Amino acid sequence: MSEAVIRPAAGYESTRPDLLASLDPLLRAWLPRQRWFAGKGRPVTGFSLVASTELLPSGLLHLLVRAQQPTVPAQGEAAPGPGDCYQLLLGFRRTLPPHLAPALIGHPEHGPLAGYAVYEGLHDPRVATLLLERLRTPGRSGVLRFELAPGADIPGGLAPRTLGAEQSNSSLVYGERFILKLLRRVVPGVNPDLELPLLLAREGCSRVPAPAAWCTAELDGTEPLTLGVLQPFLAGAEDGWELALRTLAKGDDFRAQAHALGRATAEVHAALASAAPTVSLGPPQREQIADAMLERLRATAQDVPMLRPYVSSLGAAFEELRELPDTDDLFAQRVHGDLHLGQCLRTADGSWNLIDFEGEPARPLAERRKPQPAVRDVAGMLRSFDYAARSHQPWAPRWAEDCRAAYCAGYAAGGGGDPYAYPALLRAFETDKAVYELLYEARHRPDWLPVPMAAIRRLADASGGPPHH
Secondary structure (H helix, E strand, O other), X not given: OOOOOOOOOOOHHHHOHHHHHHHHHHHHHHHHHOOOOOOOOOOOOEEEEEEEEEEEOOOEEEEEEEEEOOOOOOOOOOOOXXXXXXXXXXXXXXXXXXXXXXXXXXXXXXXXXXXXXXXXHHHOHHHHHHHHHHXXXXXXXXXXXXXXXXXXXXXXOOOEEEOOXXXXXXXXXXXXXXXXXXXXXXXXXXXXXHHHHHHHHHOOOOOOOOOOEEEEEOOOOOOOEEEEEEEEOOOOOEEHHHHHHHHHHHOOOOHHHHHHHHHHHHHHHHHHHHHOOOEEOOHHHHHHHHHHHHHHHHHHHHXXXXXXXXXXXXXXXXXXXXXXXXXXXXXXXXXXXXXXXXXEEEOOOOOEEEOOOOOOOOOOHHHHOOOEOOHHXXXXXXXXXXXXXXXXXXXXXXXXXXXXXXXXXXXXXHHHOOHHHOHHHHHHHHHHHHHHHHHHHHHHOHHHOHHHHHXXXXXXXXXXXXXXX
């Protein structure tokens, strides 16, 4: 499914072509090196300007640009579109101070920025402070709209710092009280990372930090684009992945934490089911899900030969999903969509919070916003325990099994139902996740291939029993 086309805002292509032409050679070299650039492995052949907004006189440009890249469509896929749209915040100064030298993008040779140093603006405290001030004062700047949540209290003067880990987004922390997540590859439509936390806040769910402010872009002919979300920062909270690895290294038990995390997941699922429409998971819906899983399995086997001996056995899991008997308690709802230990934070009082509701960024937005069986999130977390156990030397399979069982028990205790009550459903989603992981590791981290392959072998050997056996 392709995304809606983002067209230039009125007047930008005609009034600012000199700006983009001057930046083109700099961006072609700089953009593919960024962690959040989605088109790695294919050259950038050009750019088109969607919108340009000057936020700080003679200091900061907010750009929305399309990066054009050659694409050969895979069998059954649509022809390539006009290119991904990216959000850029470019600072420019006559002389770049030494502390901003690592952020340098380059020096345009012509155009309106000739004679300036252009740099990644988020590393500049002045720019970061300006962004917070704009979020504190709702209104418009060009195509940008800044909105404040009712009752939100955001003090001024909070010191900014960039958060080191960048993947599909960039983040700024302010005074250890708020975190601003800026989406880099943007598409029309409300992003689940704004939509779902807003819904959960209205439900009174305390497991997810409520948005305090956000920024969108309003362009002609498309839905608004979500650009950034400001939420409370859980200072001192421990990342679930790091906490699990530290527990493993010490030889400590993680079952209590896994149980509490399962309960927290169930609470979030219950709030989402209350806040957004649910749909029955009848035969047509199950058939659609099974067909998509089978298609992903076959496509992955074409790219990753080591999967091919297991295609028949794994495919049986998807056929079991298709043949499940009808029941009233099978339904689909809004879910996290990419749940794993790294998306969970444990605060000082021992409670778990879930973050990053964007879903898998590579999937189309419309697909990420579709209702899914809640067991999809459960399967993602079960796979995450396997990853943590495999990251430890020697491998700790019993630790993973204990955590998986404790998490599912906590989920059931939290009112989410027993994930093992429908073993065929859980097995299908865990199999689909392992196939996804195998393709990802084959493309990006071949050294990690043994992790999903161990799951592939285990799931292929399963004969209708619960996937954890």
